Amino acid sequence: MAKLLIKGCIIVPVNGPVIERGAIAIEGDYLTYVGPQETLPPGWEGAELIEAQGMVALPGLVNSHTHAAMTLFRGYADDLPLRQWLEDKIWPLEGKLKKEDIYWGTMLALAEMIRSGTTTFADMYFHMEVVAQGVVEAGLRACLCQGLIGVQDIAGLRLRAGESLVREWQGAGEGRITTMLGPHAPYTCSPEYLVKVADRAAKLGVGLHIHLAETRQEVEEIKNKYGLPPVAHVAKLGLFKVPTLAAHCVHLTEEEIHILAENKVGVAHCPESNLKLASGIAPVPAMLKAGVRVAIGTDGAASNNNLDMWEETRTAALLAKGVTGDPTALKASEALTLATLGGARALGLEKEIGSLEPGKKADVILVRTSGPHWRPLNDVVAHLVYSARAEDVDTVIVNGRVLMNRGELKTLDLERIYTEVNRRMADLTGSPRFLKV
Ligand SMILES: CSC[C@H]1O[C@@H](n2cnc3c(O)ncnc32)[C@H](O)[C@@H]1O
Numbered sequence: 001m002a003k004l005l006i007k008g009c010i011i012v013p014v015n016g017p018v019i020e021r022g023a024i025a026i027e028g029d030y031l032t033y034v035g036p037q038e039t040l041p042p043g044w045e046g047a048e049l050i051e052a053q054g055m056v057a058l059p060g061l062v063n064s065h066t067h068a069a070m071t072l073f074r075g076y077a078d079d080l081p082l083r084q085w086l087e088d089k090i091w092p093l094e095g096k097l098k099k100e101d102i103y104w105g106t107m108l109a110l111a112e113m114i115r116s117g118t119t120t121f122a123d124m125y126f127h128m129e130v131v132a133q134g135v136v137e138a139g140l141r142a143c144l145c146q147g148l149i150g151v152q153d154i155a156g157l158r159l160r161a162g163e164s165l166v167r168e169w170q171g172a173g174e175g176r177i178t179t180m181l182g183p184h185a186p187y188t189c190s191p192e193y194l195v196k197v198a199d200r201a202a203k204l205g206v207g208l209h210i211h212l213a214e215t216r217q218e219v220e221e222i223k224n225k226y227g228l229p230p231v232a233h234v235a236k237l238g239l240f241k242v243p244t245l246a247a248h249c250v251h252l253t254e255e256e257i258h259i260l261a262e263n264k265v266g267v268a269h270c271p272e273s274n275l276k277l278a279s280g281i282a283p284v285p286a287m288l289k290a291g292v293r294v295a296i297g298t299d300g301a302a303s304n305n306n307l308d309m310w311e312e313t314r315t316a317a318l319l320a321k322g323v324t325g326d327p328t329a330l331k332a333s334e335a336l337t338l339a340t341l342g343g344a345r346a347l348g349l350e351k352e353i354g355s356l357e358p359g360k361k362a363d364v365i366l367v368r369t370s371g372p373h374w375r376p377l378n379d380v381v382a383h384l385v386y387s388a389r390a391e392d393v394d395t396v397i398v399n400g401r402v403l404m405n406r407g408e409l410k411t412l413d414l415e416r417i418y419t420e421v422n423r424r425m426a427d428l429t430g431s432p433r434f435l436k437v
């Protein structure tokens with residue numbers, strides 16, 4: 001079994017106190033020791049060694065909601081509200097996407113995620129078998145679902161594709177891939193369809209990933225049609241009988257916050273997408289107070305416009321303070337927990353990932369502290385949340401495998417990815433400007 005030892009770093013395990021001069025031992029795909037270097041058990045003489053002085057080791061970041069392939073549309077449709085953005089710009093272009101486009105858009109996202117320290121992501125899109133293929137190749141961990149839009153005759157087709165994804169890819173990539181069913185939203189899926197999808201998920205033994213309560217317009221539409229706001233509406237339909245990951249949850253009643261908590265719904269808070277599409281600000285402090293399992297997500301790169309979980313976590317913390325007028329509303333340590341263990345919980349993976357402790361999977365990132373924005377090193381957790389940048393990520397390990405070493409991507413060919421995405425976007429839009437880079 002391969003043995004890898006990381007030595008000399010500050011460890012932020014997330015579920016326990018910071019360790020000043022730490023060591024992390026990895027055997028195969030598991031963490032077997034996380035603690036002070038001095039008390040590392042013997043037997044590590046011949047192991048592969050990462051000297052990590054000047055680095056902070058922490059669990060890989062968990063992006064709890066994205067649409068990886070939408071990196072293709074980065075900068076293509078900006079400064080619009082959600083429905084206009086989707087209906088006038090995004091959906092027409094998505095209608096032209098071939099599965100190869102989705103593959104290459106996803107590969108670009110995977111490169112961006114690895115480079116910025118994300119080791120696990122939850123994704124909803126079309127042709128998810130090529131996304132799964134990309135995840136296997138890149139070495140990341142992912143919770144994947146086929147997006148299901150329950151209108152016209154494509155609804156059945158999509159659901160069958162969603163079920164096939166579950167059957168064929170659950171546990172693939174040495175267990176790195178998990179799957180869900182992905183009904184897009186209550187405004188694109190009829191109540192009958194949502195019930196059908198939830199029943200299928202229960203039979204398959206998987207959860208659901210859905211967009212919920214993202215805009216005021218959605219709330220009004222769902223209330224007018226079905227007499228209840230979105231969360232209450234889907235709860236009444238029985239959606240939450242299966243583990244559910246709900247993206248956004250911006251506009252909630254008090255009662256809906258309690259429904260989310262009682263049903264252990266994971267909420268993917270996507271503050272930057274919500275701000276950019278002018279959807280609003282999710283009531284994170286109130287959700288946390290009620291016991292909701294909040295996680296952090298970027299949403300797709302067409303509404304963010306990047307997949308940088310450092311930025312997203314900082315924005316989440318700052319917004320919570322700004323909106324409540326309480327600087328303790330989301331402290332640095334709490335925000336970091338949402339971006340790691342919170343994400344793991346929302347994806348049903350808290351037994352495997354989200355913190356650095358023996359027995360968990362070896363998903364570890366090393367962050368460089370050499371930049372001026374890290375000095376003086378008064379509080380490492382505060383620096384991670386309020387000061388760190390994606391570029392500080394030095395080394396990324398997933399399932400015990402090094403995917404990036406000293407800034408060098410080990411599993412992806414960035415030049416090829418750039419060429420493919422530029423060419424494909426030029427073809428999709430008919431605009432050669434995408435080729436000029
Ligand atoms: C059916 S696959 C996923 C589907 O969702 C679209 N999408 C991307 N971002 C958002 C968002 O913030 N709210 C709702 N839907 C979104 C994406 O373009 C795909 O069509």
Ligand SMILES: [Zn+2]
Pocket residue numbers: 065066067211247299300
């Ligand atoms: Zn989304």
